[in-house]
Amino acid sequence: MNYSPRHGRILDLLTEQGTMGVNDLAQHLEVSVETVRRDVKALAGRGAIVRMHGAIALPSVVSEAPFERRMRENRQAKETIAALAAATIRDGESVMLDTGTTTSLLARALLDHRQLTVVTNSSDIARTLATVNGNKVYMAGGELRSDSGSALGFSAIEFVSRFSVDHAIISAGAVNAVTGIMDYDLEEAQFGNAVLARGRRRIVVTDASKFGRKGLVRVCSFAEVDSLIVDSMPPEDLSEALRLADVTVTCPA
Template sequence: MSLGPDKKDKRRAALMSIAEERGYITLAEAAEALGVSAQTIRRDMNELEKLGRVKRTHGGITFTGALDQRAWRQRQRSQTAEKKSIAERIASIVTDGATIFLDIGTTCEEVALALLARRNLKIVTYSIRSAAVFDDREDFTVAIPGGIVRHIDGAILGAGGDDFISQFSFDYAIIAVSGIDMQGRLRDDDEFEVLRVRTAIAHARQTLLALTTDKIGTGGLVKLCDLSEIDVVVANDELPEPLADLVLAKNVELVSL
């Protein structure tokens, strides 16, 4: 007996939910998670791709609709001067010849521009927009993982991104977050991004957090790390007292602009 449309819709919604949470999922993983055959999942993936919700990749799908376009455009326009100041300060910390992991997001895109003041950098990023900033610099070496480009923010999505990053050792991991709470928990909205950033932090000598104060007290779906795993916080303003005290207690260097 064939499945009714309601059951198909529910299964495809569940598949979308898993893909959204992970960023990428293989056909075999999806079939196991939903308890159906690989052939059924393949048909679901084909239908979801026709709707523009995902992109088929070798052996799986990449979620392409995780970000709300209006929210992203608003993020691009918010605190632009503050982001530039943070970026310039971070670039002044970075030494010539360093190996760097550069996170994704509008603040990190400003960091990319500021890093043009340095020389002989080796940069790993999964932001195609940041990578493009360095295109004319013959003294820079830039490495990016393979995958599908998420057009709204230039993220390169696909399986194995964290494995790609784990091949490197970094002098600096430069990261940004969706939010930080008063207990010092850093959070982001995309588990796919979190896995990559966690890997970079684990392979970095120093981790620098680019923090605009509008992120303080805001949430995020996925915990990235604790404040104690950050070496330097560069913020555009003084932090509220509870968080500033916590930074001091955890021996994190704070640079307030």
């Protein structure tokens, strides 16, 4: 099927990003929102894209499992963050990771590391790092979520509370200058808080799309975090809040 150059670019962006909003598309294409809306209408009419919850996506993405779909969203930014985080971890060290698409990509970035001790509630992370390079992997028990393959609840929190690790790393649903690190699920927020409490070094990994969001449930204050690893610098108000809390911000040069 033949597409105009701009329509082709929209399809390429969706292949890279997974899902995108109309405003984001307009910024990437450097055209007006009205122009993008006309393009979206034309592409949807040809069955090339699907409109969903204020965003658009390729039909193949809509049929994916929720976790796999999220793995595709902002994939390049998340891989950049994962590489930065992996570079701070040395062979033989211990790492605790919560469930999240960025932490799953971090697990893949750690595949060249050796003799790691890994504690996680994510079946994806456990499968990725177990049985390779002399790693030792401990998997938390509890209710296994069908959407993410993660174990949550009291049993999972009680399990990780037995460990003390070199690096405690969690993902975030929102990073807000006023409320701190936030999430949208109570049990995930509780587990993330428990993870941070067990690390000598406490790290949050998140992409810039989470900056300024309010979230629903507070995970922790900035005072409970040592380092934030991101793909771009936060806006001024957030950067100031992180500075006052003595949080180190790491992003690509």
